[in-house]
Amino acid sequence: MRYRSVLRATVIILVAVLAFLYVCPTIGFYEWWQDEYEEDHFELNWPGGYVTEFPSWLAPVGRVLPKRAVKLGLDLKGGIYLIYEVDETGLSDKELRDAVNLTVEIIRKRVDELGVTEPEIQSEGRNRLVVKLPGIKDPNRAKGLIGTTALLEFKLVNPTDALYKTIQQYDEMKGGAVGEKYIALGDKIQTIRGDTVFYDEDYEWIKERFEEAREGGLVPEGWIVAYSNAIRSEDDDVFVELGGAYRSVYLVTEETPITGKYLRNAQMDYDQYGKPNVTFTWDNEGARIFGDLTGAHIKERLAILLDGFVQSAPVIQSRITTQGEITGNFTSEEASDLALVLRSGALPAKLWLIQEQVVGPSLGRDAIRNGVIASLVAFGIIILLTVFYYHFAGLAADLALLFNLVIVVAVMVLLHATLTLPGIAGLILSVAMAVDANVLIYERIREELRAGKTVKAAVDTGYRRALLTIFDSNVTTVIAAVFLYLFGTGPVRGFAVTLTIGIAASMFTAIVVTKSIFDYFTGRRIKRLYIG
Secondary structure: HHHHHHHHHHHHHHHHHHHHHHHHHOOOOOOEOOOOOOOOOEEEEEOOOOOOOOOHHHHHHHHHHHOOOEEOOOHHEEEEEEEEEEEEOOOOOHHHHHHHHHHHHHHHHHHHHHOOOEEEEEEEEOOOEEEEEEEOOOOHHHHHHHHOOOOOOEEEEEOOOOHHHHHHHHHHHHHHHOOOOOOOOOHEEEEEEEEEEHHHHHHHHHHHHHHHHHHHOOOOOOOEEEEEEEEEEOOOOHHHHOOOOEEEEEEOOOOEEEEHHHHEEEEEEOOOOOOOOEEEEHHHHHHHHHHOOOOHOOOOEEEEEEEOOEEEEEEEOOOOOOOOOOOOOOOOHHHHHHHHHHHHHHOOOOOOEEEEEEEOOOHHHHHHHHHHHHHHHHHHHHHHHOOOOHHHEEEEEEEEHHHHHHHHOOOOOOOOOOEOOOHHHHHHHHHHHHHHHHHHHHHHHHHHHHOOHHHHHHHHHHHHHHHHHHHHHHHHHHHHHHHHHHHOOOHHHHHHHHHHHHHHHHHHHHHHHHHHHHHHHHOOOOOOOOOO
């Protein structure tokens, strides 16, 4: 019996020490770092602002201590929560699974280059992706980087006047059918500095007209109509001449000779005029294909398209193999982001943003403060009630509850689990359930004492008989938490995780820890135990 008590006490002390060490980084109890001379330092930050610096020969101690604080969810730390749906049009089940898996990896690469700490990117269900970016400062930029397909294509521009013939033939066909009220397509389009342009406000109308021309067989076979993005830069000569935002229209090859899948690298750079652009290099296969393409079409225009829109259409002056550049009206940030998405690769399918939640850091701090206050109030009420009702036994239960909180936080740090606002609710609930276990035990002990048993016999019998009831009630709760985790999302999962960890910790503290406290005092031959 004595051996069992010693073993139990040893386990409790070991768990307490490890739990405290894993909680220390969360409460800022100690720090460890290296200075510019690579000399290790180890400090303890005591309450009240006192700092103890250990000598350098103790630095290895600091090196092995846990340094990770508990990971906070978006609702506590602030950030952005996104749910995307992968467009499954034309994809088989296997192709869809492959597209989802590849999309997760590509998004992870893009997010990593943003420098987001501890992002969460995972698939959910058949074709959905969940992206959690804690601490992100520019949600709009993040959404742009994640949702951009980044399909880079190079297509030859038709070297003849086929585009103008298409416009002329369409106007003749529609004008004869409609009569004098017909608005000519050619009246909306003009040629400036070698480009065919139109005002951006007419984009949808002109797009519909060219689509009708394609359906009517007026667009030459093997060619398609492509448009640029809207140009609104006041530094652009065409913008100044037109006096407003405009787009360019091109007739390009339907076939794509080369795509961005052959890119080796892409970087933001500046052209000869000091404007941001994107330079890229090909791998060996891409260099061969690009060299053959440019070598066979010198003095012709090559359109560079990103996600279907023409970024630029320079004239090929000579054969190009290993590298090239993408010019446009980019800002430095836009060019940097474009290089980033090109380096990470194109998404295999289009993404649709179906849910978005942005939490500001101030709101997260308020949630933490309110959660801590709620926890302290709940814990304080429990302490008062248990001590008032169970006296010494209630005090033992309260010590176990405090130990329970430390264990839960330590386990969450150890498992890299995320603490959310619903998770705090689950933590409070697990504390309440831990008290419930002690209530069951104490009521059994009270019954045994009334039956005339000695204190030690009453305690042993009370714990033994209440154990099965406690186990059954906790198992049913854990089963419910497991289903919440499996079928829930986001905050629901956070609640399930903390509830499960809390229940496991409460089983240990309510049964093992409080039993050890009772064994210690009953071993001193206490004649009487007053439990309410």
